Amino acid sequence: MNIFDNYLSKINEIILDNKKLLKLTTLDNLVNINLEVPPDHLDYDLSSNVSLVLAKTNKLNPINLASEIKNLLLKKESHFEKIDVARPGFINIKLSNDALVFNINKILKNKDTFGSKKYKKTYNIEFVSANPTGPMHVGHCRGAIFGDVLSNLLSFNGNKVVREYYINDYGNQIRNFVESVYLRIREIKFKEKFVVKENLYPGDYIKDIAKNIIKDNKNINVENFKNCYEELKKFSLKASMALIKDDLKKLGIEHDNFFSESELVKKNLVNITVKELQNRNFVEEGYLDPPKGEIPKNWKKVKRLIFKSTKFGDDADRALQKNDGTWTYFANDVAYHSDKISRKFDNLINILGADHTGYIKRITAAVSALSNKKVKMDCKVCQLVKLYKNGQPFKMSKRAGDFISVKELLNEVNKDSIRFMMLNRSNDAELDFDFEKVKEKTKDNPVFYVQYAYARINSISRTLKISLNDQISINVKTFQPNEYEHKIIRKIFEWPKIVESAANKLEPHKIPFYLYELSTLFHSYWSKGNEDSKFKLIQNGKIIKEDSLAFIYLIAIVIKNGMTILGVSLPEKM
């Protein structure tokens, strides 16, 4: 339930029913009418631009129209107790006590679903898709958490979400990776020195993979790289995927589907997909222009198959074949997306790192081409994460090219803090992540601040010997919220709006920001009793004003629903 939606449709209905009375000739921009949270300094519950929107197309004076609408609404909707018109034509609405009680009781009754909707769409969300050549590093972390929480958010809204991981287990990098493992095995077995060459993976984890392969497969013959390649590849990939899955698990992330690139090649899906595009005239044989700017030394003009992605908004047409005629990474990816389309999702979402921004246009172009523009694909980009320790840039690299792994990060800070902080910023903005800040137990640390609010609420329930799962309700006759409680009610009513906007815009960062604000209201409410004893909640182990319990419950409900979406735990004691 979303009270803004509910009352907005009532307002729309009333307007429609009284079209003549209001002298409205056209209502074609009804969709632009909104019902929103009034500015902070005004003492109202709802605020609408109805009159401004309707006055424009009907060429009426917005203030006059607003006061006519005001009278009409006061007559037709009993939940509206007071309405005022504000320049240039807004109407501000105060809900009656009955309305507040009605809505609050509804929330108290439907705790777990408060804020959610029942959309029933299907989503495929591809995220992480880190190359299976080693463990995850911090760069993957943000996108991983973003994708996971976005999935939670969309599921919370009643959608069906498939979390997918595309395994890039094909191509040269895999060959290099396997060769690295191969050389490490020889290092162990034959005491050959591992010489770091370009393109080889030097990391210590390769040694561990090598050791384990030797341990589990005593008979493996590593005399000749070519002969043992396939077998070694199988073991190496399995090992590196195990590392990645372990990292993901520790971050609280689990994918539903792992899609292998080499399987896709094996099934001949690339050829089939390219042929399909050829048939529809989106592929041609030709030459590509050299890259703009500085032309690389080994640039060659080669005849090849090209996808005409400029037809779908890309800046240039894209190669499907490499210089040697084999398929490009992009060609494989087009086939992969063709497979996604065939699985009939309503929406496709890809979560990418900032370094893949340039890839978006071509792959969305491919999806448009493959689906006749019917399937919608959104690509969300997560900007870079910069690590800090006590305000200083933090680098662990012993050698250039080394990275900070997720494991190292988890050694420093816990999963909850990482998840919350990685989302506490718009995905479009770069993110500074300070190890020490995140460990602080102060207001500086938003994770703590929200968790602390919940812990305090639990201390109340312990004192009163009640459970937050208890079913309570409030009574119209006794209900008399004070100004602080009124603020809380309004904030709580806002929650479904936050969820909806976060889901629609694919911007989960709105959730932690909101939770922080809600926690502020709670801490403030809690502290009021110290300044003025009439605001005290508990005395001698008993609740003073029965209704104040409702506010505690409301806050607990929303914090819990919010943190569940974020995948961050809520300790009852801290």
Added chain:
RNA sequence: GCGCCUGUAGCUCAACUGGAUAGAGCGCUUGGCUACGGACCAGGAGGUUCUGGGUUCAAAUCCUAGCAGGCGCACCA
């Protein structure tokens, strides 16, 4: 040279897809508070939303021309 992202208080960032007096935290400043009912709270100062044009009842938000920073730009993945 081209594309995408960013530019908002001293610093780090919000602003519900065009709304009202642009909000938080940190820092600064004034006050309260022996603790799971002070890990906090209340108040104050702090703004030409990068710049110039445009669109309209209304612009941080949309269009346009610039400026500054980040990421990327054959093939590779």
